[in-house]
Amino acid sequence: MEYTFYKYQGTGNDFVMIDNRDETFPKNDTKLVAKLCDRRFGIGADGLILLENAGSTDFRMVYYNSDGNTSTMCGNGGRCIVAFANFLGIIDNETEFEAVDGRHHATIADDGTVSLHMKDVHTVSVYENYVFMDTGSPHHVELVEDLEKLDVKQIGASIRYSGLYGDSGANVNFVTPLEADKFSVRTYERGVEDETYSCGTGVTAVAIAMKILGKTEANEVSLATPGGVLKVSFVQQGKEFKEVYLTGPATFVFQGTVSW
Numbered sequence: 001m002e003y004t005f006y007k008y009q010g011t012g013n014d015f016v017m018i019d020n021r022d023e024t025f026p027k028n029d030t031k032l033v034a035k036l037c038d039r040r041f042g043i044g045a046d047g048l049i050l051l052e053n054a055g056s057t058d059f060r061m062v063y064y065n066s067d068g069n070t071s072t073m074c075g076n077g078g079r080c081i082v083a084f085a086n087f088l089g090i091i092d093n094e095t096e097f098e099a100v101d102g103r104h105h106a107t108i109a110d111d112g113t114v115s116l117h118m119k120d121v122h123t124v125s126v127y128e129n130y131v132f133m134d135t136g137s138p139h140h141v142e143l144v145e146d147l148e149k150l151d152v153k154q155i156g157a158s159i160r161y162s163g164l165y166g167d168s169g170a171n172v173n174f175v176t177p178l179e180a181d182k183f184s185v186r187t188y189e190r191g192v193e194d195e196t197y198s199c200g201t202g203v204t205a206v207a208i209a210m211k212i213l214g215k216t217e218a219n220e221v222s223l224a225t226p227g228g229v230l231k232v233s234f235v236q237q238g239k240e241f242k243e244v245y246l247t248g249p250a251t252f253v254f255q256g257t258v259s260w
Helices: 030-037 075-087 152-160 200-212
Strands: 002-010 013-019 047-052 060-065 094-099 102-108 114-117 124-126 131-134 138-143 171-179 182-189 194-196 220-225 228-237 240-248 251-259
Touching: 002 075, 013 075, 030 047, 030 060, 047 075, 060 075, 075 094, 075 102, 075 114, 075 200, 075 240, 075 251, 124 200, 131 200, 138 200, 152 171, 152 182, 152 194, 171 200, 182 200, 200 220, 200 228, 200 240
Parallel strands: 013 047, 060 094, 138 171, 182 220
Antiparallel strands: 002 013, 002 251, 047 060, 094 102, 102 114, 114 240, 124 131, 131 138, 171 182, 182 194, 220 228, 228 240
């Protein structure tokens, strides 16, 4: 079988995109997904995303981690699939689509920047040394002093597999303040089982955590990742966060065909 694929990246978080509106992709073949995402023996990506038809919205997003398993919401992937849908002519500069955590609204600016409406965050758990919340995916957020020298893969894995979050684990974000409304972030992602250049749901969690901890008074925060800068804005209502938006670039890299 031969398929056309499209490679997209959002601040270095990269994805294999496939138009699956004809429903021909073998969705239960986890080994195939993992092979396509493999950086040495496949196309190479942090994840694979299928664009499918949806009854009452413009399209449906089906997301797989690079290990081949379907996963929870991916913020950068959500922004990239919006750019992909625009490329395919499915949408113009505004859309509503379905994802694993519900419906999402998004807009595309003239410069190609995509702003994605994330899920409301109703619960933020604050502990002595870290903060935990679900922003579409579960995230552990921890302040550190020497972020550049931190072994994110080793320490992130130790937290992810510590049993703190059960068998499913959680993504782990390390953060250092840069300015009153800007923070540096590095993230270990489950499913990738390594540091990624950027994580959309991760920086969303970091922005909210910094607000909860009093590290910023801003309602729009800039997050510097190894792959670039993202912005997160929100409206805080007591301990809840609504109108949460993740904004940043979503860039086409290349396209090709693959056979198996």
